[in-house]
Amino acid sequence: MFSQDKLIEIKQLLKTKKNILILTHQNPDGDAIGSSLGLQHFLTNMGVQSTIIVPNEFPKFLKWMPNAKNIIIAEYRVKFTEIAFAKADLIFCLDFNTAPRINHLESKLTDSRAVKILIDHHQEPDLFDYVYSDTSQPATCQMIYKFIEALGEDSKIDENTACCLYTGLLTDTGSFRFRNTTAETHRIIASLLEKGVYPDMVASHVLDNNTPGRIKLLGTVLNSIEIIPEKNTAILYLTKEQLLEFGYQKGDTDGFVNYGLSITDIKFTAFFMEDLQHDFIKISFRSKGDFDVNQFSRDYFNGGGHINAAGGRSELSLKNAIYKFKTIVINEIDEIT
């Protein structure tokens, strides 16, 4: 958490700064949108105006969230974004650690003379003016809650704020199943429920969001599963042709990688997917327990992330990328338990 001195300074900034931006990462997920909207609702309740800017479009299953329609999608609103950054005097950077994570907005952020406040749970953050970075936190939404608490302003958390923060916690903890889900998380969830969150409503928006095409893609990816039993590892993949056959839409394959981990005794899973636009393979890694997929991806597949969830990529063909993966897992990785 920010030190007491910093919290007092931030309170002062909220009173004096007039052009406040809330910024989150490229391809915003539930935690990115949830923390941004949660913070915005809270600020509104404090009488503080703010604007949320995201680099690109976010998934349909997050559009129901209160005020989501007012989020500025920078790639569609180029002029507006330009002016907003030029005028900004305070920028909250949520759920990302380094400027490249906001893609085409990177130089706008680094060039801006606004005061920059980072609240994030990814590793090795860049330097900002105020930093609340904690990789032990399951979600930025949890950190927003704790930030509000530290300001002594819990009473400003209304139903809308609570609903947004709940959503990010739900998505970033895999529905409260990942190891990052702590007793503190559940205490915070309890107080969010007391503020009036309907968990069934959030779950039905966020989790029951399949299209027929996505279900067919899921069938295809499940058929692709290969197991390396001696390393408790599962591999899944989708080709370009399969994506096109079922009318792939951005976000359709989100969560597919987790099916590998749903198999008895599987502790490590990788999902390989041919990219439709570029000539590379996108890879998602997930693990259970101590096996560090962030390190694995950094070492072998030009990526990174968290201990149990990471992304990576390969310039090889799909077949060769999978072959490389198998070779490494079989020959270079100790037992995965």
Ligand SMILES: [Mn+2]
């Ligand atoms: Mn997050």
